[in-house]
Amino acid sequence: MEEENRRKQQQQQQEAYDEDDDMPGGAQRVQCAQQ
Numbered sequence: 001m002e003e004e005n006r007r008k009q010q011q012q013q014q015e016a017y018d019e020d021d022d023m024p025g026g027a028q029r030v031q032c033a034q035q
Helices: 002-020 026-034
Strands: none
Touching: none
């Protein structure tokens, strides 16, 4: 189960980084929400 959560987090982070190209600080906001 932990591995699944980690995989999901990685996917979310990747998506956030992709969006970060258009929106500066987007990835940071997602990371804050995850913690």
